Amino acid sequence: MCNTMTTVLLRPSRVSTLLACICVLTCDDVYVESSVDWSGLPQHHLVSNSELASLPEGRPRDLPKVQFTFKPDRSSKGQAREKTLANQREEVKDAFLKSWTSYKEYAWMYDELDPIMELKTEFYDAVAAVATVDWAKTDATSCNIFEIIIRYLGGLLSAYDLSGEPVFL
Numbered sequence: 001m002c003n004t005m006t007t008v009l010l011r012p013s014r015v016s017t018l019l020a021c022i023c024v025l026t027c028d029d030v031y032v033e034s035s036v037d038w039s040g041l042p043q044h045h046l047v048s049n050s051e052l053a054s055l056p057e058g059r060p061r062d063l064p065k066v067q068f069t070f071k072p073d074r075s076s077k078g079q080a081r082e083k084t085l086a087n088q089r090e091e092v093k094d095a096f097l098k099s100w101t102s103y104k105e106y107a108w109m110y111d112e113l114d115p116i117m118e119l120k121t122e123f124y125d126a127v128a129a130v131a132t133v134d135w136a137k138t139d140a141t142s143c144n145i146f147e148i149i150i151r152y153l154g155g156l157l158s159a160y161d162l163s164g165e166p167v168f169l
Contacts, residue, residue, distance in 0.1 A: 034167075036135045123163075130156070131167045 073081070160168035 034131075034133065034135050127163075127165055127167055130159075 072078070156168045159165065
């Protein structure tokens with residue numbers, strides 16, 4: 001369990017998921033609001049409905065093949081490489097089957113699993129930390145919009161949806 005938690009915490013992409021999983025436990029504590037009131041900011045580059053392109057109709061076009069087809073390498077190095085790749089494919093398949101089996105056993109026909117970790121203290125430590133973030137201040141000169149949406153916005157909205165804590169809005 002400790003190794004699993006360490007792995008999750010070392011991968012930033014999983015921290016928001018972990019936070020969202022812990023968020024099912026709620027409390028009436030009040031936290032400091034962010035200095036950013038997103039609802040009051042002006043909207044830019046709005047597109048009217050008349051300017052939107054309509055979706056294509058009919059049968060989709062066939063797309064060209066993307067992957068290159070390599071010739072079989074019959075040398076000893078090629079055979080060793082193919083054996084290594086086959087082993088790696090089996091490991092990926094085994095990892096997927098382990099997850100799939102657990103999903104079927106514990107969550108089949110449900111939208112979500114109920115967390116059993118009871119990490120209330122850790123959750124509210126994380127909530128308090130989020131409450132201190134000033135989202136308007138940064139030294140960064142660029143940003144990756146995709147990463148911001150899926151990590152920050154997605155994580156915060158998921159955490160709010162699960163916990164009801166207004167600090168996540």
